Amino acid sequence: MTKPKRTASPFKIVSGTNDPVFRAIGAHHRAARIFIAALLAESESSEGFSEATAAPRNAMFAAADALVTTKPATMAGAIAMLKYLSTVFDENGIESSIMPETVDDEAWPCAVFRTLAAALVGVQS
Helix, strand or coil: CCCCCCCCCCCCCCCCCCCHHHHHHHHHHHHHHHHHHHHHHHHHHCCCCCHHHHHHHHHHHHHHHHHHHCCCCCHHHHHHHHHHHHHHHHHHCCCCCCCCCEECCEEHHHHHHHHHHHHHHHHHC
C-alpha cells in the first residue's frame, strides 16, 4: 500500500442543502485527513502500519463505505460526489490507501457507479 499524498480539499461543501452526500463527503475527507496525519506521524518513528493507525484507518474505511453507498438527493450532490471521488482516484488509483478495496463485495469505483445510477434516476424525475 502506498502512502497517500498530502492534498488540499478537492471540493467545497455546498451549504444550505439537505443532501446527505455532502455530509458523507465531509466525513470521509475528515477521516482521511486524520488517518494521513497518523500515518505521517508513524512514518517518522517506524516502518509500516501499527495499532496507532488502525483505529483512524478503520474509521476512514467506514466513512468511505458510507460515502460510496449514500445516494445523492440532488444533482449538485451527485456532481460533488463525482468530483471528490474522481480526485481520490486520480491521486491514488484503485488501490488507494484512503478507500477500501471493495464495498459490498465489488471494487469501490463500481459501487460508486451503481449508487450514482440509482440516485440519478430519482434526481431526474
